[in-house]
Amino acid sequence: MEAKPKLYYFQGRGRMESIRWLLAAAGVEFEEEFLETREQYEKLLKDGRLLFDQVPLVEIDGMPLTQSRAILSYLAAKYNLYGKDLKERLRIDMYTDGTLDLMIMIAQAAFKPPKEKEESYALIVKRAKTRYFPVFEKILKDHGEDFLVGNRFSWADIQLLEAILMVEELSAPILSDFPLLQAFKARISNIPTIQKFLQPGSQRKPPPDGHYVEVVRNVLKF
Amino acid sequence: MCETTVAAMAGKPVLYYWDARGRMECIRWLLAAAGVEFEEKFIETPADMEKLIKDGRLMFQQVPMVEIDGMTLVQTRAILNYIATKYNLYGKDAKERALIDMYTEGILDLSEMMLQVVISLPEQREAKISLVKEKTKNRYLPAYEKVLKSHGQDYLVGNRLTKVDIHLLELLLYVEELDSSLLAPFPLLKALKSRISSLPNVKKFLQPGSQRKPPPDMKRIEEARKAFKF
Numbered sequence: 226m227e228a229k230p231k232l233y234y235f236q237g238r239g240r241m242e243s244i245r246w247l248l249a250a251a252g253v254e255f256e257e258e259f260l261e262t263r264e265q266y267e268k269l270l271k272d273g274r275l276l277f278d279q280v281p282l283v284e285i286d287g288m289p290l291t292q293s294r295a296i297l298s299y300l301a302a303k304y305n306l307y308g309k310d311l312k313e314r315l316r317i318d319m320y321t322d323g324t325l326d327l328m329i330m331i332a333q334a335a336f337k338p339p340k341e342k343e344e345s346y347a348l349i350v351k352r353a354k355t356r357y358f359p360v361f362e363k364i365l366k367d368h369g370e371d372f373l374v375g376n377r378f379s380w381a382d383i384q385l386l387e388a389i390l391m392v393e394e395l396s397a398p399i400l401s402d403f404p405l406l407q408a409f410k411a412r413i414s415n416i417p418t419i420q421k422f423l424q425p426g427s428q429r430k431p432p433p434d435g436h437y438v439e440v441v442r443n444v445l446k447f
Numbered sequence: 448m449c450e451t452t453v454a455a456m457a458g459k460p461v462l463y464y465w466d467a468r469g470r471m472e473c474i475r476w477l478l479a480a481a482g483v484e485f486e487e488k489f490i491e492t493p494a495d496m497e498k499l500i501k502d503g504r505l506m507f508q509q510v511p512m513v514e515i516d517g518m519t520l521v522q523t524r525a526i527l528n529y530i531a532t533k534y535n536l537y538g539k540d541a542k543e544r545a546l547i548d549m550y551t552e553g554i555l556d557l558s559e560m561m562l563q564v565v566i567s568l569p570e571q572r573e574a575k576i577s578l579v580k581e582k583t584k585n586r587y588l589p590a591y592e593k594v595l596k597s598h599g600q601d602y603l604v605g606n607r608l609t610k611v612d613i614h615l616l617e618l619l620l621y622v623e624e625l626d627s628s629l630l631a632p633f634p635l636l637k638a639l640k641s642r643i644s645s646l647p648n649v650k651k652f653l654q655p656g657s658q659r660k661p662p663p664d665m666k667r668i669e670e671a672r673k674a675f676k677f
Contacts, residue, residue: 276549276550276553276590277553277556277586277587277590278586286542288542288545288546290545290549291549292548292549292552292553294524294548294552295545295548295549295551295552296545298544298545298548299541299544299545299548302541302544303541311529311532311533312518314528314532315518315520315525315528315529318522318524318525318528318529319506319520319521319522319525322522322523322524322525323506323507323522326507356507356508357507360506360507
């Protein structure tokens with residue numbers, strides 16, 4: 226019986242949330258250890274499990290993996306969410322790189338002073354509306370299929386749903402010009418593993434608040 | 448579907464970017480290391496960029512963009528991964544790929560910090576250079592030295608050449624350009640640098656006259672900043 230993956234991160238979204246989404250969507254149970262103190266972080270450093278002194282860290286299949294993109298790619302391949310061939314994998318990489326760029330902007334905004342934070346959020350909403358979401362609307366329109374790549378569920382679909390929900394938290398009507406994304410959102414949300422993850426009490430984390438920012442700053446000393 | 452140029456139809460990849468290193472240089476390196484000839488179309492004016500966007504060839508309105516195998520690709524990592532897989536530079540299985548990806552991400556993070564030095568406003572530059580030197584010395588070079596020490600092999604992953612050896616060589620050359628003393632405490636990295644530099648395709652790319660781009664010219668950066676507004 227395979228050991229459960231173990232996630233080491235703060236008790237918040239940051240760079241770990243996409244990994245939680247992917248595991249949850251794949252129906253994989255996982256454990257979490259939350260970083261709350263500097264001492265915990267220093268212990269991880271001393272144990273030599275953080276290659277670049279950074280979290281996320283995921284222990285899986287006997288490997289201490291860091292770097293969220295490396296972790297996500299490994300999990301996508303392991304759980305058959307990475308397309309059927311090289312060309313599908315490539316499309317999934319392009320789409321997830323795009324949605325990840327958008328979500329990283331959101332994660333970083335939490336650490337900015339109030340005025341810059343508001344400016345960042347405004348830019349994020351603008352980018353979502355003019356750079357990212359039109360692309361995915363068009364992809365769905367062009368092939369008329371239920372999923373972004375290869376007519377089957379993949380990492381790209383999970384990450385797009387995650388990005389849509391995050392941007393909706395900043396601007397509720399963000400999908401108003403994108404009917405196919407609205408349908409996509411409903412469809413992917415109804416997948417049983419995802420539906421479960423969207424329920425209260427799951428391991429999904431809330432948006433970053435002042436407390437989260439404070440903990441991260443204290444632990445990482447910046 | 449995006450239009451594909453004549454060159455791309457003829458089989459050679461075509462790279463769209465400024466005549467500069469930026470985020471395209473690692474792609475040039477990987478193609479060169481794989482022995483793949485490629486053509487380049489340089490963005491020179493904002494109008495060039497606008498045309499690419501208007502023609503729908505830039506998925507997220509950004510470059511790098513590469514036409515290859517009848518496709519129009521964007522996103523540096525997606526492009527690198529495709530090329531690496533195609534030319535057998537991505538390890539033998541999922542676990543090797545995970546290590547390659549992890550090591551690559553560190554290199555891309557440090558490269559991004561170096562890029563920020565180049566494109567940052569002049570008054571911020573010194574602070575950013577200090578940050579790069581500090582991270583290079585205390586975080587990144589020690590990590591790669593440790594990987595090489597742990598297995599004692601000639602390459603970072605799987606005892607054979609993969610994309611990450613190429614990325615690391617490129618990075619080490621930039622570290623040297625920044626401050627050659629930074630490499631001094633890392634004998635295994637210095638040895639890797641020599642070894643990978645000696646590989647025939649790499650050696651050729653390191654010669655003058657190749658498509659390798661020179662260090663950024665700060666005057667040209669400032670001109671580009673005004674024109675492209677960054």
